[in-house]
Each structure stands twice: as structure tokens, then as C-alpha cells.
Amino acid sequence: xxxxxxxxxxxxxxxxxxxxxxxxxxxxxxxxxxxxxxxxxxxxxxxxxxxxxxxxxxxxxxxxxxxxxxxxxxxxxxxxxxxxxxxxxxxxxxxxxxxxxxxxxxxxxxxxxxxxxx
Amino acid sequence: xxxxxxxxxxxxxxxxxxxxxxxxxxxxxxxxxxxxxxxxxxxxxxxxxxxxxxxxxxxxxxxxxxxxxxxxxxxxxxxxxxxxxxxxxxxxxxxxxxxxxxxxxxxxxxxxxxxx
Numbered sequence: 635x636x637x638x639x640x641x642x643x644x645x646x647x648x649x650x651x652x653x654x655x656x657x658x659x660x661x662x663x664x665x666x667x668x669x670x671x672x673x674x675x676x677x678x679x680x681x682x683x684x685x686x687x688x689x690x691x692x693x694x695x696x697x698x699x700x701x702x703x704x705x706x707x708x709x710x711x712x713x714x715x716x717x718x719x720x721x722x723x724x725x726x727x728x729x730x731x732x733x734x735x736x737x738x739x740x741x742x743x744x745x746x747x748x749x750x751x752x
Numbered sequence: 753x754x755x756x757x758x759x760x761x762x763x764x765x766x767x768x769x770x771x772x773x774x775x776x777x778x779x780x781x782x783x784x785x786x787x788x789x790x791x792x793x794x795x796x797x798x799x800x801x802x803x804x805x806x807x808x809x810x811x812x813x814x815x816x817x818x819x820x821x822x823x824x825x826x827x828x829x830x831x832x833x834x835x836x837x838x839x840x841x842x843x844x845x846x847x848x849x850x851x852x853x854x855x856x857x858x859x860x861x862x863x864x865x866x867x868x
Contacts, residue, residue, distance in 0.1 A: 677859035738800025
């Protein structure tokens with residue numbers, strides 16, 4: 635079975651400060667990890683993904699994420715937050731284990747609300 | 753390329769009715785997945801279709817069904833609506849080949865269903 639935990643319901647940060655959104659995962663095989671962002675009354679927008687290779691993944695809008703296998707984590711980071719980054723962020727995992735349970739399915743965390751204040 | 757489109761964007765129904773939601777994937781994408789998003793349960797996987805075949809199904813009652821057409825467009829149907837079916841229904845498309853496990857899913861704007 636695959637699962638994702640986002641331990642913080644909300645993260646508050648001042649504009650210009652670094653932003654980190656935490657994510658830990660559990661899978662039986664190798665993880666494929668994704669970050670999405672959702673603005674009010676909108677669908678999910680893809681930010682970045684880790685499949686294999688370099689542990690530091692760069693994505694859209696200045697976001698990056700670091701894959702840490704030993705800590706089973708995939709934290710999202712941005713060096714300097716903007717007010718426009720205020721949104722709901724979702725981490726998701728898909729297990730490479732090869733069972734049909736992972737086909738076409740992303741397992742999402744509960745989401746972290748990011749609030750960036752001017 | 754045009755993104756994923758979903759129609760309608762908003763729906764209001766009463767208990768016991770049925771509803772059909774539509775999703776048009778990105779051109780060239782053959783996999784369509786459906787998710788239900790609610791404040792209490794978060795994002796939950798409903799089912800996935802690839803080449804007109806359901807490949808995977810989440811833990812939802814049989815009232816929730818779907819299908820995919822030869823042009824990859826997909827519909828989902830909910831029969832005998834309950835109050836608890838009020839949610840944002842999101843569809844996502846991806847390339848889908850080779851089980852699609854490394855695929856990125858691209859989401860539509862969603863259909864907001866309200867059941868009264």
C-alpha cells in the first residue's frame with residue numbers, strides 16, 4: 635500500500651522568506667513523487683516530480699524539492715516566497731511496485747495551506 | 753496545447769437524482785483518472801480508464817461509474833445521489849502507456865457538484 639503524510643495543515647511565512655512544505659511517504663517499491671498546487675476554485679497544477687536520478691528536483695515557478703530516501707521525505711522548497719504563492723499544496727506518491735493498484739492512481743496527502751504575508 | 757476540460761463546471765442536484773460529468777483530456781493522452789475532493793476526505797481516487805477500459809478502481813460504491821470513448825473523452829456517472837456526494841470532481845489526463853506509473857497527471861478545473 636502507498637501513503638503520504640503532510641504533517642502541517644498550514645504554513646505561514648513572510649514574503650521574501652524561504653518556504654518549506656513537508657511531505658513523507660510510504661511505499662513498498664520505489665516511490666514516484668509529485669507536488670501539485672491548488673488555487674481557490676481551480677484544479678490542481680503540476681509543480682514537479684521525482685522519478686529517479688538527482689535527489690534535487692527543480693520545477694515550475696521557482697519551486698524545488700529534495701528527495702531523501704533514508705528519511706522517506708520529499709519536501710517542497712522555495713528560496714523566496716511571494717504573496718501569490720498562497721495556495722493549497724499537495725504531495726502525491728505512486729508506487730513503482732508494479733501492482734495494478736498504482737495504475738492511473740496518485741495517492742495524495744491531506745494538503746498544506748500556505749499563507750504568505752506581505 | 754489545450755488543457756483538460758471538464759463540463760459542466762457547476763451542478764446542483766437533489767437527492768435520488770443521477771448526474772453525468774464529462775472530461776476531455778489533453779490531445780494525445782489516452783489515460784483519464786477521476787478523483788473526488790471533499791474537505792473531510794481530501795482527494796480520493798475514483799477510477800482510471802485507458803483505451804476505453806477501466807484499469808483501476810478506488811473504494812467507492814457501485815453508484816459511481818464511468819466510461820471512456822474511442823477519442824479518450826471520459827464521462828463519470830453518479831446514480832441515486834446522496835448528500836455526501838457533494839464534492840469537487842476532478843479529472844486528470846496522462847499519456848498512460850506502459851501502465852503509466854511515471855506519468856504526470858494534468859488536472860482539469862473540476863466540476864463542483866452540490867446535492868440538496
